[in-house]
Amino acid sequence: MSKASIIKSVDAFQVAWNPGDPPGRRSAIVRVTTEEGLVGYGEASPMHGGEHSLWVLRDAAATLVGADILDHAVIYDRLLHRYVKLGPEGTVTGALAALDIALWDIKGKLFDLPIYKLLGGAWRTEVPFYASIGGNANRSVDETVRVVEQRWQKEKPAAIKIRWDGDRTRQDYDIPGDIAKAKAVRKLVGDDFPLAFDANNQYSVGGAIRVGRALEELGYVWFEEPVQHYDVRAMGEVAQRLDITVSAAEQTYTTQALVDIINAGVRMVQPDIVKMGGITGLMQCAAIAYAHGVELVPHQTQPTIGHMANLHVLATIMHLTKPAEFADPDTRMHPAFRNPPKPVDGKFQIPSGPGLGLELIDAELEQRRVR
Template identity: 75%
Template structure:
């Protein structure tokens, strides 16, 4: 194939990928693939909630309307589709669909100009990104089980920081506060006084309990306290952030830039939007500008180990004041079969890919074989 001269969209595909036999829908990955008339292929990923099928349904609805458009008009395409589907939310399914599309169009843009995405964003302040191990499902573990899960990641990954998450039943508040406090203290003892730690309450506390737990986290030297109360209770989140000295973070369930500003105005000073849930690369760049203007830390949430992860690394490399490591939530290698050059965790860091676009070598034949 010669040098591409056109970025006209030829096709948009939306599909789930199953990585293991009989994998339930919720464990599958939601990908989209955009191909131009000159054969440039861009890949994107949607939010993994329910396997992303709700977002893929939105993509399938608008896919045909994108044929013939210029992939370089990604911001215009994004806003037109956002307002076309505005009555569906726009949170959740719609923003996940548009995030996947935006990442794929940035991938095409980078390949067309033969530049990595971070270069098109204005350049990389850093080419290596420290990461933190994000250890989940601890609400359902005993203290000893929690310590074993944290210790395994601590020793095997040598991260720059560890965050352990509750991931409990969000319809129940303040279920086992003494047990939570015991885990907080035990994890601190496990890793030592000087090692950076964070705690994600997963929205499971009332305001009073969040204050109580937050004081313990302060005493134990934790770096941040993530989403202590329900994410939609923005005023309460801000109240806790202003009353505690530990940094309180929120925003992984924030889907628009306007909602992000509301969280900041409430008093939250570290925000964590997720690029495959809201806005993709274009949206996170808007978040970056908002945070810079407000003097707020931008620490994106990101739990997917392939396309979403790499897109996030490009974003992080372009943040001038990057104050916290990147999130690394899934150490499983089951998805590696379709990716030849995924960044691997080494010495507590990831190297940002330098190839065109996302910089990923993706085996489309393997993805097609595993399509659900």
């Protein structure tokens, strides 16, 4: 075995990008180093700082030392089943995501190839994005229009999604107000510009159908997570009763659960690479979506490592029917990257450098590391 592919250390840690960042604003990072000094970086879901997934990685670190990264699939499945009684949804799949992305990053550096080449090649090396604009539950109609207009004019996205980010414990709270915001945004951008509506799980089945009918009249392209994500039967019922495409699965964590939501009737699925087992997990989702004839439009809100890993997967998908998500841009992570991903003319370029193609600055990460 070559020392270049043998794991020497696995370091899992939180990064607070600004002093005093609460856990919800931190990132969950893993750094894997080989005996020859190759370094790969991965990212877990940052929900509540990702500490739950980081614990799994720290617990597993000693058992990973000495493993060959080219035994990637064995490492992946062994770790999943070692910790399977923790869920495995969320905690374990987030840990797997971080480790998996780091291993792919190292493999790319080992073979001096971008990850998309190792996945079978790219159908495209630039990907258009949609502006994912959150926080609209607490805005007035005029405020929603103002925020959307700012992003639309500044970023020149291929599409826009308005997100609610409301209180999930309240259902059908202000359906007339929600529809009024949807109408106002449509009026702003014109009849032909692609729009999507992310309810963030805030409706009952009846409420979702009422809103969905209005979105159909307004020409919205998709209606995201209209009901609670864990009520698979209800999500499927809404999807089957509406003509607008209903999307879900950003909070789906296993391939088996993805099949369940497809079988319920959802025809556009949105798993997240930092929740769904990383690049390996998302490629499995791509195969499932292709086999079932549904659209794969991954959810993605992490602007650096997770975002770039997602773009490598999107490059390989033959039928990429929708743009990539670009959610609420934030540059606070940029100091730790020599080449942070930034859109140009409404598109992201996928770097041709080895691995992820990201150049991290360890000194900046260490400075921001939560001890």
